[in-house]
Amino acid sequence: MTDGHILEDKSHFHGVWVFLEGRAGQLRDVSTQLIGEGRRLADLRGTPLTGILPGHDVDALAREAIGYGLDRVIVVDDPILEIYRSRPFAEVMAQLIRRQKPEIVLFGASKNGRDLGGRLHAILETGLAADCVKFDIDPEGNLDMIRPSFGGKSLAHILCKKHRPQMASVRRNVFVAPPHNPDRRGEILHERVELSPEDVDATLLEFDEFTKEGGLRPEEADIVVSGGYGLGDPKNFQLLQALADRLGGAIAASRKAVDSGWVPKTLQVGQTGMTVRPKLYIAVGISGAVQHLAGMQESDKIVVINIDPKAPLFEIADYGIVGDLFEVVPELIRQLDALKGGEVGAQPTLPAEVR
Amino acid sequence: MSVPASGMRPMRIIVCIKQVPKAQELQVDPVTQTLKRVGVPSEINPPDANALEIALTLKDRHAAEVVVLSMGPTSFDESLERAIAMGADRSVLLTDRILGGSDTVPTAYALSETIQKIGGYDLILTGEETTDASTGHVGPGIAGHLALPQITYVSEVQIVDGAVRARRTEDGTEWWQTKMPSLCTVNFGCNKPRSPTLTGKIRVKRGGVIAHWSCADVGIDPKKVGLFNSPTIVAKVDTIRLPPRAGRMFSGDARESVRALLDALIRDRVIVP
Numbered sequence: 234m235t236d237g238h239i240l241e242d243k244s245h246f247h248g249v250w251v252f253l254e255g256r257a258g259q260l261r262d263v264s265t266q267l268i269g270e271g272r273r274l275a276d277l278r279g280t281p282l283t284g285i286l287p288g289h290d291v292d293a294l295a296r297e298a299i300g301y302g303l304d305r306v307i308v309v310d311d312p313i314l315e316i317y318r319s320r321p322f323a324e325v326m327a328q329l330i331r332r333q334k335p336e337i338v339l340f341g342a343s344k345n346g347r348d349l350g351g352r353l354h355a356i357l358e359t360g361l362a363a364d365c366v367k368f369d370i371d372p373e374g375n376l377d378m379i380r381p382s383f384g385g386k387s388l389a390h391i392l393c394k395k396h397r398p399q400m401a402s403v404r405r406n407v408f409v410a411p412p413h414n415p416d417r418r419g420e421i422l423h424e425r426v427e428l429s430p431e432d433v434d435a436t437l438l439e440f441d442e443f444t445k446e447g448g449l450r451p452e453e454a455d456i457v458v459s460g461g462y463g464l465g466d467p468k469n470f471q472l473l474q475a476l477a478d479r480l481g482g483a484i485a486a487s488r489k490a491v492d493s494g495w496v497p498k499t500l501q502v503g504q505t506g507m508t509v510r511p512k513l514y515i516a517v518g519i520s521g522a523v524q525h526l527a528g529m530q531e532s533d534k535i536v537v538i539n540i541d542p543k544a545p546l547f548e549i550a551d552y553g554i555v556g557d558l559f560e561v562v563p564e565l566i567r568q569l570d571a572l573k574g575g576e577v578g579a580q581p582t583l584p585a586e587v588r
Numbered sequence: 589m590s591v592p593a594s595g596m597r598p599m600r601i602i603v604c605i606k607q608v609p610k611a612q613e614l615q616v617d618p619v620t621q622t623l624k625r626v627g628v629p630s631e632i633n634p635p636d637a638n639a640l641e642i643a644l645t646l647k648d649r650h651a652a653e654v655v656v657l658s659m660g661p662t663s664f665d666e667s668l669e670r671a672i673a674m675g676a677d678r679s680v681l682l683t684d685r686i687l688g689g690s691d692t693v694p695t696a697y698a699l700s701e702t703i704q705k706i707g708g709y710d711l712i713l714t715g716e717e718t719t720d721a722s723t724g725h726v727g728p729g730i731a732g733h734l735a736l737p738q739i740t741y742v743s744e745v746q747i748v749d750g751a752v753r754a755r756r757t758e759d760g761t762e763w764w765q766t767k768m769p770s771l772c773t774v775n776f777g778c779n780k781p782r783s784p785t786l787t788g789k790i791r792v793k794r795g796g797v798i799a800h801w802s803c804a805d806v807g808i809d810p811k812k813v814g815l816f817n818s819p820t821i822v823a824k825v826d827t828i829r830l831p832p833r834a835g836r837m838f839s840g841d842a843r844e845s846v847r848a849l850l851d852a853l854i855r856d857r858v859i860v861p
Contacts, residue, residue, distance in 0.1 A: 256759060348741070351740075352729065352738060354692070355725075355730070360819030361723075363722065363723040389822045390822065390824045434767070438753065438764065440761070442760035513858045534853070551833045551834040552834065552838070554837075554846070
């Protein structure tokens, strides 16, 4: 079921592709972020940048995507592709790649992006690097795919020298989306891929969309207040929520807190959770396993609150408070309320008497 | 293993597991900035343990045989024995020097060939990713090789009238249905893997629960596995030098500490009073 070929002459492969994911008539932000990085790589290689958009009735989305910096979009339109399904999407991508031979294909490391990339790389028998955080072009013209290795404390440079295309996935918020230019011109090409009803090998029975009720998502927040095992009890996340509310931020959690069943997995920061890079990350009662660091170490400012002065997370803190979080956090809330309450002016330094 | 009254053959579930260094034990040496790996104990890759728990839950409800499959050195027997002690029926370790250095393409290929050699499977389960390589590519890669339906990132699997139903989360909760045979990858932390039982431990002690297969035993093409037949190579590894942080520590009276912290954050213009 795989291509089975060993190597093709790689000089036949040209162009940078970005797999575009739509959701509810919008491009996923990981897709717009990828377009920005794809543009840079395409310019370095002197080749066009193409977005690939399998879907149904998605021409408007294709036009919008061009505004982020694409030269063209290949649309494969089929009612079968209206929602993401592994087999037909992998079939479409495999056929397009065999026909057009791109040298680089980038995917968002969303669950669907990883689902697709994983299946596709085995079918095409080519290299795929997961969760890249940086790309370069090496002196031989190969894509240098740079990803965190174990726990994110080192960076591995992955090369795919003999196989094409070179494929990589990138998590959300690793790259910054370029500004949208509605006047940018680009081509929209419609390609046909024969799909049969047998390609629909899975049926979506039920779908309950997550609502925004849960408040601001950590990936979208400028300030993230994250709790760990030190909270001791799920109800103490209310304390963090109170702090996050004062700061206009979102709450998140360490794997251990999630593992203990205190908060849903959708709030988990770290290697098997999400990556965040807010302006301010406040870690409360998190000791700082390397897997946690992988998800937050690029935050602009890191504040660590922990009773244990030896907690490893202090090593990467801008500011640390060694103390009991049940004293420190309420005090933080009190002083923030005092600031908001106008008892203090907008001076850069706080007066001595803050209550 | 119970045989259903109808005389139908019991369902066969293959769970792919990997043995990894225990994640919680890993710490970074603050001086050398490298991982302290020496003396770190091993465990079943935690998402794979969640996959095994789903298989064993299915076995509790339906007539099923649970076969655990791994690929690696014979030190992986430790994890396979644990899986048997937890309730799996038997295990296969694909172990061969020529597999060393395989990336996800040969790994998915070699596991697919081994799964075909085991044969008669209805459901294949893997963890969402491993905690040591964390690619998440091998599960979908196996499904691609074997041209099976795949449902990734599931937290619950049910067998209803011979079909697989799985709960997945992406932008919400999704319930997918597919036919068998098929493959699901299982979310880390979606359940609490059971502990080994006394009967399970006795089965391990009696022996004969792990089959060691070489590439030749399975019929794996040596030209398609190992470091030199992997599309990707790790060209080099850089230690991350994190941007210097202020590293200012406050301790003692909470009120004083918090005041000093807010003072600093306001000065840095991170928060606006």
